[in-house]
Amino acid sequence: MTITAEKPTHAYTLANGLQVILRQDHRTPGICASLFHKAGTDHERANQRGLAYLAGGATFKDKDLERKIGATANGWIDYHLSAYSLEAPSAELATVLQLLAARMEPQTLSRERLDKGIKHTRKLEESEPYFSSDYWITSTFEELIFPQARTVYKFGNVDDLARITVADVLSWHEEGYAPNNSILVIAGDIALDDVQPLIQHLFADLAPFEGFAPAEQPAHSFTGDERRLVQHLDTPLPRLQMAFNTPSLATPGAIGDIRALQVISALLTRGPQAWLPLRLSEDKHTLSSVISRLPAYRRNDDLFLLAATLGVDTSLSVQQVELEIKQLLESLKTHALDAETLKYGQQQALESLEEQDTLEIQASILGNLAAIDLPWTLIDSEAGQIHNVTADDIQRVANTYFSPERLSVAHSLPREA
Template sequence: MKKKLLMAASVFLYGLCSSAQEVNYEEYDLDNGLHVILHQDNTAPIVTTSVMYHVGGKDRTEGRTGFAHLFEHLLFEGTENIEKGKWFEIVASNGGSNNANTTQDRTYYYEVFPSNNLKLGLWMESERMLHPIIEQGGVDTQKEVVKEEKRLRYDNSPYGQFLPELGKNLFDKHPYKDPNIGYMADLDAATLADVIAYNKKYYVPNNAVLVVAGDIDLPNTKQMIKDYFGPIPKGEEIVRNYPKETPITAQKNAKAYDSNIQIPASMIAYRTPGFKEKDAYVLDMISTYLSDGPSSKLYKKMVDDQKQALQVGAFNISQEDYGMYVVFGLPVGETSLETLTTEMEEEVEKVRTSLISEKDYQKLQNKFENQFVNSNSSVEGIANSLARYYLLYGDTSLINKEIDIYRSITREDIKEVANKYLNPNQRLVLEYLPAENTAN
């Protein structure tokens, strides 16, 4: 009876995913190369206007890291027609909210407004693209903002340096070796001319996608987009030719120190393929299998049963060119980091050497079906997904069919991918230690 109920639930969920979650959209290009995606949803009087630029932390030259993150802040400074410091005030006073974020691969700006303020949202984003005011005073101000953010989120936050340390040790040549936020010495050394040149190169219509989602009228929206964004000049073609990494063929060992922690951590990391590869989707499934929830393999074994770890987990950090697959543990009591590493490797080895059970496989499929159902539950989320799938994956239709990639993954695929990327001779073992241990 249990099996029949599980099968019935799976069939129902599959049907729900196949129909109810279909996202309709229209996409086209302006003459200047700006890609436009429109999603009409008139169920609520709200609209999201967003622009994603194909520029992130990796887009830099040596000695000039962190520019994309600096621009995340700098392009709120003001424009020729928006007074300095008034951006957030204008948005809030018109019933809206806005934000921005930057990864190693892209920068995303968005506003959420009552739908009667669509014109305002489009105008503001066109102003950001066409008329930003970049001057020394604003650059200096935002450098200090970035420094404070670095102190808060990285320098003075427990375990705040573990991602930069992993990047530094996993990559030798590719810009992923440097933190997205950059090095403060690089920002201090940057000239106004450097910053202006960066803006001219990357923040151009042919390096961006505009998404408008929500309560819109399509013909009127298209006309406004043409009026506001059509006159913006096309930029020069951007050529990316980042160096390829030499495969890791022998275990790498490293140590890092953090003055904000008392409990050390053991971290195992592997260099993996970029997120467009099917193998990256398989690695998502492996991380869910190993560490998603208290019934997962790592948690049940090392936290519940053996009482060795205060916390343990595995996650796949998806990036455009290379990913990072990370397994980590924080010890309990006298448990050594070496013991944690051994026990974590034991669970990874099981995935490499034998097929996961049919029951565990079905649980994985159900979890990813559920994630898919929830992923497009808001207009704001849909706007982000449409921009990301177009700009980074080159396939907007993934918003509706990405779940089919997960559905196509077999137990044999999981074993094969684990064997391909998650071997001891392909890994970095990082001991993340309290700073006072530096003398030992």
């Protein structure tokens, strides 16, 4: 797939409040249809932590029919969203939309099924997951990054889970999954004359809900020195995670800063000339893996994460690698990039966009943009905005966000036998 292909996009709202975004992409004979409900873990009220996961798991799914039509399902719960997507051949569009519409209709839930869901969720919360991904951050580290947020749980508070009732779950679904709190996105090989009547038929009669009042989290302020954590986890090699507090795309005026961070991210971690690990003292032997995670779609503050697993043969400690990475970041603050280095970072950032140009990711981006009240057109202007990032932008953004008061550091060491 290529981001240069034309993808006509149409957005409108049904009378019941359901936002609809249709993106025509005829490069492959498939579609991805996704529902986004603006009800995530940050919206859970006191004494109901875990309700978002329970409601998501209890909502209608027909796995047999999904398999029959060759659909691939993906569901997730985020801070501000509960989402479910189906990717399938375009010939199965009508069935896919029927499956999604059923998730928004009034649900039924037995006490037995809820108890089973609570037991499963409690098991996940109490488990010690294998630390297999540089992207994954522990609940303890997340609380360090966002010190003014509520207690962080992987899935829910064990005591709260025990108190949640069938009525609680059904009420959450009625309010949070209502059409006027939801977004339907369809990306792929679709024709407007076919899809719009289907949407009207299947979704227009769903009843809206007035009065959904989710709990919101406060914005954070950052003062003092960096925050630090040492944790022993099931990781075979030491890992370093450095998280800098940043705005999100939802922050007014922050889009230019986010694009500069995308270029910095690409410069540090992507391609044959990536600074990490090539500019570290032991070159490519220093790290076995390194990633960066960019700020995205949180309503309030977000983070820029650098995460690295040390190499098997490196003689450097986690502390030494941290110091060397800090020196590289400091150089971004004190020295403007030359034209060739800036161009490399931009090219790598654009290649990253190319790699993400799938139907599922297009639908995800469009739904997330709508959920934070940003125009869908940002998906098509992103490449141009990256092209427009300057060396001055890089230096300014590095000075703004790569500061001690915004930094949280975790050293994740192998658990002792």
